[in-house]
Amino acid sequence: MVTDIKIPELGENIESAEVLSVLVQAGQKIEKDQPLIELETDKATAEVPSEASGTVKEVLVKAGQSVKVGETILRLESADDGGTSRRSESPRAAESARATEAPRNAEKLEAVEEERAAAKQTEDDNGSSSPAKAPAKPARAKRSPARAATPKPRPEPVPEPLRLVDTPSVDDDEDVAMPPELGEPAPAAPSVRRLARELGIDIQQVPAGRGGRITEDEVKSYARHLIAGAQEHAAPDLSLVRTGVPELPDFAPWGETEREHASKIRRVTADVMSLSWNVIPHVTQFDRADITEVESWRKRMHERTEGAKVTITAITVKVLAAALKVFPKFNSSYDARTEEVVYKKYVNIGVAVDTEHGLLVPVIHDVDTKNILTIATELTDLAGRARERKVQTDELQGSNINLSNLGGLGTTYFSPIVTWPHVAVIGLGRATQEPVHIDGTFTPRLILPLSISYDHRVIDGAEAARFLRWMAEAFEEPMQLALEG
């Protein structure tokens, strides 16, 4: 039996990836879970393991190629033949074929469009409709939602290959000859109703377009809408931010230039930053936190704890998590389409890590449930793996707010960019000893520069000032964390 091995779900928002390397070749015998190819997704690399053991029949991708989730990467002549049922002998198989043939998702939408395009092509070529269209889709085993590389539990369930609606074709119990529908049939042409059926969409649910009619476009856009909704935060089409950007001028009159293809990380960073800068009206404010006491405590802890490196960053993550609880608006997103503020009931904080490949922002999930020691341990691990490009894609996703500590490089204040769809970002500079006037004398205190950039659509200046002050005071009076945070 030949099995098609496909690109598995790679994590939320990840729809495509680049093939870094192909690890097997045709004719090679492979074991279940053996890595087949290595992928580079937006910010991480991942291996795709084999779903089954067998012999590689055909490899359909090559290094450097861009592949989509669900795309077949190779065909495997698998050892066992008993597993999946074939259609035909049993009419039940036919039935289940119909039931499963409604995968009804984004791929299907694309497939339908491609199929139509192909059919049109064939018709154009033949001058008539082709009889060779493949009939009878088999009852295939469901695509296994295999995870990339070493799977680890996620905080959220992986969205199953989705069904947009309960398939209306499950009417096997319906045992009456149905008269033609009267009443209020959907204002859609027969071809449009068929398209809806193919996509598994209830035509009655599709909002009508111009002239009160439902056209092919309305069905498709409704399908996309459902898919987007079902995928929670659908990956935005970031390439849009590149449209309308003028061509670079010719530099030749001024001297020699050299072009280098930007790395995937650079390209994604560029798109995300462009989008964020274009969409979010930024304001940046600054404050200072006296961390003299915290620093001496930190040093004491540092000596006591083994392995975990308690850093100012780890402490700030904890302070920030507490601040988000007190100021929930900073833990939100703005939905400009519906004009709603989306408050998040979970606290995931991204921490920027400078790597030789570029900026990576691994995410510490559910910070509010973790203590500083746990945060510190996770942070050390994540940052280390980020630098080795071993971090998983889902460990780079789902953050609500980011923290960027440039203190190690000596910076004081700066204005970081709020990553869309966040509403704020925190920047830390290098803490320095400064003379502070206390009780009539100047005393040396360790002062940490704090920066906050925020989305002015959601947050006002006074709120940001209060937020940052609260954070500063939490450093100065750590008990505030226990009291309010």
Place this chain on the structure above:
Amino acid sequence: MSESSDVRLAVIGAGPGGYAAAFLAADFGLPVTLIGADENPGGVCLYRGCIPSKALLHIAKVIEESEAAKNWGVSFDKPRIDLDRVRAWKNDVVQRLVGGLGELAKRRQVEYVRGLARFEGARSLSVSFDNGNTERVDFTHAIIATGSSPAVIPGFDPDSPRVWDSTSALDVPEVPGRLLVIGGGYIGLELGSVYAALGSKVTVVEMLDSILPGVDGDLVRPLERKLTKSFAAIHVNTKVKEAFERDDGFEVAFDGAYAGTETFDRVLVAVGRRPLTKGLGLDAVRVAMSDRGFINVSRHRETTEPGIFAIGDVAGEPMLAHKATHEGRAAVETISGRHGMFEPRAIPAVIFTDPEIAWAGLTETEAKKTDRAVEVGRFPWAASGRAITLGRTEGVTKVIVDPGSKRVLGVGICGPGAGEMIAEAVLAIEMGATAQDLELTIHPHPTLSETIMEAAASIYGTATDIYRPRRG
């Protein structure tokens, strides 16, 4: 996709449902066996229904028009009817069509088997031939398209040469002097019209309160007026009480609105058609049927026995060839893994009398029955230039729309050519067109099709050729 080779389709019945399904399946690359009772595919529609009746009705129309021509200054002699040649022409029409179908089946490599099929189980059929032999046909999927047969009524022995059903009437064995048509439905009226034109004195008896029960009264009336003249009598609300076959004919006693006793040379029983499942061996499979003998099917036209489908007359009303054809499409698409579903917004119905009556979608009768609010735009043909040139001003065209959205829900037409014109209405309904879409679509002048545009315009009170200001 290699799985397709595992599908083997058997289609039982070679009428417009069966042969169309078999041909489509072949076009999709499925191996198909088509089993029919006649020499060629065609079924009742081609051999004993739609086609021969239309050939004869065309003759009737020519006879009537030549008669009407005297009003326009053109007179013909009384027509001489050579019944053998009438029959030969009709048979020639049929042979051309069924022969063509046989040829198409061959070219598509559809295996056509002439015989009677019987289910041996959910995966096999035995087909018996005229010579007593039988053959086994195995299948993975089957489509039952066995159609229907004329209903019989007690008191009229179907074996008597004086008792006709639609099949025997279409053979035109003779032109009886006095013909009683039992049943005022479309079959009785179409065949009654043929024989009236050929010279028979035709009496129609209908149990219900109108001919063409269920059809909107305003569409029936012009036909009724015409038939009242060309037929000897139309008795509604009347039943046949008793009938005795005597040497000189059938003595029939009526009961109800008309209670006389008359003698007829021939009696045409046209009281409807019954789904044909006898001898199919359905007890060998889990195919469930309704009380009225129709096979229960899903929207894919699948029966309660998975893998076995049913289409056409045997799968329920309306018993119309074009419905069967489209059901066959849904079934074959489903079997071949496509997304077939039978979900028409409108199934057109045409009565090929003269004038013709055609309708599609919602009727006013149905709207009333279901308390559905509708708005009706009506255009009398007396205001149509084309109708006047044809001397046919009795017709009417109406467009039934939703009062709010003005979406076209139904269209009804009475008049010559109604059957051709109704196709536009079906498209309008399927496309979700509004009355304004019909109004704003340029229709050729002078044609009867303009009456659809004008009926739609009258919804807005702006029909050019009638003045009917909008209320309110």
